[in-house]
Amino acid sequence: MVERNEQWLLDACAHFAAQERALISRACGEAAAALEGERRENGDPLLYHALTVARMTVEDVGLMAASVVAVLLHEATRLEEKKGSGKTPKEIAALQKSREAGMRKTYGDETTDIVIGLNRIAAIDIKQTSLQADNFRKLIVSYSTDPRVAIIKLIDRLEVMRSLDFFPKSKQHKKATETLLLYAPLAHQLGLYNIKSEMEDRSLKFTEPEAYRHITNKLKSTSGEREKFLQEIIRPIELALQQEGMRYEIKSRTKSVYSIWKKMQVQKIDFEKVYDVFASRIIIHTPPHRETEDAACWKVYSLVEKYYDTDISRLRDWISKPKSSGYRSLHTTVKTRDGHALEVQIRTTSMDEAAERGVAAHWKYKGVQDLGSMQTWLDQVRRLLEAPGEADEQALTTITLNEIIVLTPAGDLRRLPTGATVLDFAFDLHTNLGLHTAGAKVNGRMASIKEVLHTGDMVEIATAKNQQPTSDWLNHVVTSKARAKIKQRLREEETKRAREGRELLERRLKNWKLVLSDEALNKLLKHYKLKTITELYAGLAGAKIDIAQVKEIITAAPAGEPQPDRTVAAALDERPAADGDYLIIDEKLHSADYKLAKCCNPIYGDDVFGFVTVADGIKIHRHSCPNAARLLEKYPYRVLRAKWRAATLATNFPVNLRISGDAEPGLIPTITETITRLHCVLRSVNLADNGSGAFSGQVQVMVRDNKQLDMLIHHLKQLRGVDRVGRIH
Numbered sequence: 001m002v003e004r005n006e007q008w009l010l011d012a013c014a015h016f017a018a019q020e021r022a023l024i025s026r027a028c029g030e031a032a033a034a035l036e037g038e039r040r041e042n043g044d045p046l047l048y049h050a051l052t053v054a055r056m057t058v059e060d061v062g063l064m065a066a067s068v069v070a071v072l073l074h075e076a077t078r079l080e081e082k083k084g085s086g087k088t089p090k091e092i093a094a095l096q097k098s099r100e101a102g103m104r105k106t107y108g109d110e111t112t113d114i115v116i117g118l119n120r121i122a123a124i125d126i127k128q129t130s131l132q133a134d135n136f137r138k139l140i141v142s143y144s145t146d147p148r149v150a151i152i153k154l155i156d157r158l159e160v161m162r163s164l165d166f167f168p169k170s171k172q173h174k175k176a177t178e179t180l181l182l183y184a185p186l187a188h189q190l191g192l193y194n195i196k197s198e199m200e201d202r203s204l205k206f207t208e209p210e211a212y213r214h215i216t217n218k219l220k221s222t223s224g225e226r227e228k229f230l231q232e233i234i235r236p237i238e239l240a241l242q243q244e245g246m247r248y249e250i251k252s253r254t255k256s257v258y259s260i261w262k263k264m265q266v267q268k269i270d271f272e273k274v275y276d277v278f279a280s281r282i283i284i285h286t287p288p289h290r291e292t293e294d295a296a297c298w299k300v301y302s303l304v305e306k307y308y309d310t311d312i313s314r315l316r317d318w319i320s321k322p323k324s325s326g327y328r329s330l331h332t333t334v335k336t337r338d339g340h341a342l343e344v345q346i347r348t349t350s351m352d353e354a355a356e357r358g359v360a361a362h363w364k365y366k367g368v369q370d371l372g373s374m375q376t377w378l379d380q381v382r383r384l385l386e387a388p389g390e391a392d393e394q395a396l397t398t399i400t401l402n403e404i405i406v407l408t409p410a411g412d413l414r415r416l417p418t419g420a421t422v423l424d425f426a427f428d429l430h431t432n433l434g435l436h437t438a439g440a441k442v443n444g445r446m447a448s449i450k451e452v453l454h455t456g457d458m459v460e461i462a463t464a465k466n467q468q469p470t471s472d473w474l475n476h477v478v479t480s481k482a483r484a485k486i487k488q489r490l491r492e493e494e495t496k497r498a499r500e501g502r503e504l505l506e507r508r509l510k511n512w513k514l515v516l517s518d519e520a521l522n523k524l525l526k527h528y529k530l531k532t533i534t535e536l537y538a539g540l541a542g543a544k545i546d547i548a549q550v551k552e553i554i555t556a557a558p559a560g561e562p563q564p565d566r567t568v569a570a571a572l573d574e575r576p577a578a579d580g581d582y583l584i585i586d587e588k589l590h591s592a593d594y595k596l597a598k599c600c601n602p603i604y605g606d607d608v609f610g611f612v613t614v615a616d617g618i619k620i621h622r623h624s625c626p627n628a629a630r631l632l633e634k635y636p637y638r639v640l641r642a643k644w645r646a647a648t649l650a651t652n653f654p655v656n657l658r659i660s661g662d663a664e665p666g667l668i669p670t671i672t673e674t675i676t677r678l679h680c681v682l683r684s685v686n687l688a689d690n691g692s693g694a695f696s697g698q699v700q701v702m703v704r705d706n707k708q709l710d711m712l713i714h715h716l717k718q719l720r721g722v723d724r725v726g727r728i729h
Helices: 002-012 018-034 046-061 065-083 089-107 109-122 129-143 147-162 169-189 193-207 209-243 257-267 290-307 349-357 372-386 422-429 431-435 471-476 480-511 518-528 533-541 547-555 564-574 628-634 667-677 706-717
Strands: 248-254 278-284 330-335 341-348 403-407 413-417 437-442 445-447 459-463 582-585 594-596 608-612 618-622 639-644 653-662 681-689 694-703 722-728
Touching: 002 018, 002 046, 018 046, 018 065, 018 089, 046 065, 046 147, 065 089, 065 109, 065 147, 089 109, 109 147, 129 147, 147 169, 147 193, 169 193, 193 209, 193 257, 209 248, 209 257, 209 278, 209 290, 209 341, 278 290, 278 349, 290 330, 290 341, 290 349, 341 349, 413 422, 422 431, 422 437, 422 459, 422 480, 431 437, 431 480, 471 480, 480 533, 480 547, 480 722, 518 533, 518 547, 518 722, 533 722, 618 628, 653 706, 667 681, 667 694, 667 706, 694 706, 706 722
Parallel strands: 278 341, 582 639, 594 618
Antiparallel strands: 248 278, 330 341, 403 413, 437 445, 437 459, 608 618, 608 639, 653 694, 653 722, 681 694
């Protein structure tokens, strides 16, 4: 029995070389040994399936000996892998490596690579067909480094569909749905239109059995009538074309059952209202010159219109205005006196060639999404199928898609860019999973978070509760989602540490009876060579900065400069007090006698002194003015004691505040509302995001005195997102 079926296959390969036929015979023997005792659902030996698919690759598609051998070896090795499913991943990998080495030695690299691709596709266990269809097709394409892999897989599925009547009913609907959603669209994209139409029709038989029977019965009952009608309606046009001396070809086709059903569903019409059940295509043989071709098509259209009424509403002029894909043709529907209708397509040889093989191929202009980088090898597959004797199968180049398809243990397919790592995959599944990723199992073996993945990898993520992202993770991800989530978590952690560090610093300064001023912070930033206050706080929280050194750094006076506050107050105290020794500051702030210094903007309640200038009279400075030490050192005789009049002044003073913190939504409106609520006047706001989730800037307000200013600073510090508020000299 086996020998008889083997001969049946070899008869189909009679045109192959003797050496190729010998390899096919040897592969048959290996398949027969591996599949012995294995049967299909209908009771037939499983070997028959392998032999039938192998023969179909020759008869239905025209592939050569390497493809035939690959089909047989695929079925044999696939079953061996199933039987060895109880082995460990390491044992399975060793077995596969040994088997591949043996195949390469006996059958060559070309055949072995096809077998590997087929085995990898067969191992896919897709769970949700409708949701995973696009990814599944892309996975097949990715595995098909040799285009014949995808073609053979489609032939294999077509053989299954031809035998589906013998499958259990529980499997019939599943197989039909898979074929309709996964395989038929791929056949369409590859230009295998006959295979695509047969798959769709056979799938409809099991997914919509009543509709299938209704349409097939209608087609059978009207077949003779349609054939007679075609001859009658085409004959006058043929005579007219002959009289005009035009060279032509007429092709006819009956619409597939599935296409008819689809149109009935979309347009909500009965079978009788489907006008293009039967169509004719008139192809004119004329030189490929635009004006000549256009004129020839319109001339044929005028001949058609001369004999029959044309439905103007159904005229499609894609010659004057080609489709965006480049498709060019004239489509019209003619009606006879008895009310019958026929769609007629008119095009030239070059237009037909472009529609079937060029950029305007049928699988594009019917709305199937262009797959971009697949185009290169899809075109090569077309040439291989249409001229198998002329095309060199081994010369077909391989393209690399810019994405990979990775599988979860549950069988879900996840699409990622080329170069994606375990971390990228984890974040693609779920953000929380990515944040706690400690490693993974890739195809059953342990892998690190930075391992680069490849199409077909089965990945199982391992997590740890204490695992947290580090800045190094950014070097091991390529997806924008993973990068954004890692940065977000790093900012959150830095902000959290910064709050802890700020609280620590404020407690220590309070114990040391020191004030956390801007001068103090600037000293610390300069000493530790840091760019932001957030980095300073985070360093304190993480013990990277020794808190014990902070007091010494803050209290250390710059070389050669006395500390203004203490020096001014001490120097003035040394002078003997007298009743008229004080300059009294009242409402006449801008009089000719004295003015408020702009370098420190003193306000009512501040400790102040006067300084006699050469041209501007007396300037009022704060004791903490950054210029105080210099003035006292160089011009001590010009320094005057000063104090405010006891009564409250009926005026407001400008104050500049520096504010920093975390960029919270709606923070600026909240700040302005707080200033207004405390009866202060807002003059300007200049806050900016530094790009890392934090902000800093200045606010200028008008206040009555330093008590109102202290109250404002206190309330601003309580706002969510505000870390620091300080007065600027």
